[in-house]
Amino acid sequence: MFLVIDRLSHTYLTKTTAVTALDDVSLSVEKGEFVSFLGPSGCGKTTLLSIIAGLIEPTEGAVLIEGEPLWSGGSDAQTARRAVGYMLQQDYLFPWKTIEENILLGLKMTRTLTAQTKERALALLAEIGLAGVESYYPSQLSGGMRQRAALVRTLATDPKLLLLDEPFSALDQQTKLKLEELVWKTLKQYEKTAVLVTHDIEEAIAMSDRIFLFSPRPGRLVRTFVIPDELRGRPPLAARQHPAFSPLFQSIWKEMEDLEAAP
Amino acid sequence: MKPLHDRIESLHREYLAALRKERRVIRLWQTALLVAFFAVWEAASRFHWVDPLLFSSPSAIAKLFGEKLGDHSLFVHTWATLFETLLGFLIGTTGGALIGAVLWWFPRLAKTLDPYLVVFNAMPKVALGPILIVALGPGFTSIIAMGVVISIIITTIVVYSAFQEVDPNYLKVLRTFGATRYQCFKEAVLPASFPAIISTLKVNVGLAWVGVITGEFLVSKQGLGYLIIYGFQVFNFTLVLMSLLIVALLSTVMYQLVAIVEKKWGSRR
Numbered sequence A: 001m002f003l004v005i006d007r008l009s010h011t012y013l014t015k016t017t018a019v020t021a022l023d024d025v026s027l028s029v030e031k032g033e034f035v036s037f038l039g040p041s042g043c044g045k046t047t048l049l050s051i052i053a054g055l056i057e058p059t060e061g062a063v064l065i066e067g068e069p070l071w072s073g074g075s076d077a078q079t080a081r082r083a084v085g086y087m088l089q090q091d092y093l094f095p096w097k098t099i100e101e102n103i104l105l106g107l108k109m110t111r112t113l114t115a116q117t118k119e120r121a122l123a124l125l126a127e128i129g130l131a132g133v134e135s136y137y138p139s140q141l142s143g144g145m146r147q148r149a150a151l152v153r154t155l156a157t158d159p160k161l162l163l164l165d166e167p168f169s170a171l172d173q174q175t176k177l178k179l180e181e182l183v184w185k186t187l188k189q190y191e192k193t194a195v196l197v198t199h200d201i202e203e204a205i206a207m208s209d210r211i212f213l214f215s216p217r218p219g220r221l222v223r224t225f226v227i228p229d230e231l232r233g234r235p236p237l238a239a240r241q242h243p244a245f246s247p248l249f250q251s252i253w254k255e256m257e258d259l260e261a262a263p
Numbered sequence B: 001m002k003p004l005h006d007r008i009e010s011l012h013r014e015y016l017a018a019l020r021k022e023r024r025v026i027r028l029w030q031t032a033l034l035v036a037f038f039a040v041w042e043a044a045s046r047f048h049w050v051d052p053l054l055f056s057s058p059s060a061i062a063k064l065f066g067e068k069l070g071d072h073s074l075f076v077h078t079w080a081t082l083f084e085t086l087l088g089f090l091i092g093t094t095g096g097a098l099i100g101a102v103l104w105w106f107p108r109l110a111k112t113l114d115p116y117l118v119v120f121n122a123m124p125k126v127a128l129g130p131i132l133i134v135a136l137g138p139g140f141t142s143i144i145a146m147g148v149v150i151s152i153i154i155t156t157i158v159v160y161s162a163f164q165e166v167d168p169n170y171l172k173v174l175r176t177f178g179a180t181r182y183q184c185f186k187e188a189v190l191p192a193s194f195p196a197i198i199s200t201l202k203v204n205v206g207l208a209w210v211g212v213i214t215g216e217f218l219v220s221k222q223g224l225g226y227l228i229i230y231g232f233q234v235f236n237f238t239l240v241l242m243s244l245l246i247v248a249l250l251s252t253v254m255y256q257l258v259a260i261v262e263k264k265w266g267s268r269r
Helices: A045-052 A074-082 A099-103 A105-109 A115-127 A143-156 A173-189 A201-207 A236-241 A245-261 B002-046 B058-070 B073-105 B107-122 B125-136 B140-164 B168-176 B181-192 B194-219 B224-233 B237-266
Strands: A003-013 A018-029 A034-038 A060-065 A084-087 A161-165 A193-198 A210-215 A220-226
Touching (some): A003 A045, A018 A060, A018 A220, A034 A201, A045 A161, A084 A143, A084 B168, A099 A105, A099 A115, A099 A143, A105 A115, A105 B168, A105 B181, A115 A143, A143 A173, A173 A201, A173 A236, A193 A201, A201 A245, A220 A245, A236 A245, B002 B058, B073 B107, B073 B140, B073 B181, B073 B224, B073 B237, B107 B140, B125 B194, B140 B194, B168 B181, B181 B194, B194 B224, B194 B237, B224 B237
Parallel strands (some): A034 A193, A034 A210, A084 A161, A161 A193
Antiparallel strands (some): A003 A060, A210 A220
């Protein structure tokens, strides 16, 4: 197993309350798999992603990446954390840096910036359709282009695991569909393992191999949907057209409705 | 399509011409206002509408200016004030920014010092003048110290709060790459706060002048502040007003320089 989440619980403490965001979540992801965390807001999916990214230490439980625990301390945990790339809801390209400086940021932070890794990052930028914008500032690019540049920034450090925190939610429909296609193809091409957080059922079906459905307050894993082979083999746009798409959407929709109806 | 294109072209030309005309009209009025001010002043003094002993006149000021330029004394005084102001401004601004950075680095120190900063900020800093002169001696050191004291606390507060208001998502991006605290500061916190730091520069230009002129009032050795207080004591208001005009001119130039810096460094956003 590539990523193992073992009986993970997390509680946020504030002055007045203690809110349990995640309650006893266990799951595992195989190498090269694309999974989605689906659920309404408040189901702790972003918290879970932040824990996997090593940004928050969970109250209880463990996260293992290729058998290395994330929170044991020591250099192994550090290395495991570096293996993770994180993409946010908005691009958060640094407006005072050029696109080139932005996409090399991760390499600079991890002290792995060499002529070779730099060339690879710039090649990736060209491959993703952004050749020639290296010296531009982010404000000179459109929303879709910026999010693509942010993807290059995330991939430049060659992470083993990609965490996508609703990266398409701030884009218009057309850009979003195109970008889903691009991200899916890029990740398949480089055989990356990816976790996508979303509240968009269609997006989850179109992109994933498996969908983990979460219930809100406290966040619990309620069901796992395995996407049938005829959909998972197809890129997102084609999967959306497939006859198997709609029935699956209906069943997940119904499951989510039942979640909300439950006390 | 040619006629439409031509029409747009000529419309654009007309628009630009209108803009230029508007700018000329404004400039004309501004000049007229300045000329009228000095003319009325001169007339009021000549015809004794106001007491020329108290309000002097532009011609008397110009004459004095010529004399003072001739014996080089004006240059010495102006240079002293300008030097003190520049140094006070630079030390106050960089010092305040550095303290702000230290506070950001040590959150517990920031929390501890918070009430003291509030007290220091609320206090009229010129009231420290006598103590500074006793401590540092009646010379240019205490005058510069006045310029520093008056601007350093507000700079610290503004810069520190700018550091804190940096969008945490930029830090999140860096932390997912395993960035250290120093890297977070250098790559995100400092550059994101640049607009705030530049705006404290503008405020500090004014504050440094206040500090230095007050300091020269108290020390009374040389400088434009000394000329003002000396002129007041010997009832030479021509000297007072001349010094005042020079201060106004120099502080405007300094403010414009800061504005240019702001434009240059802020243009990328």
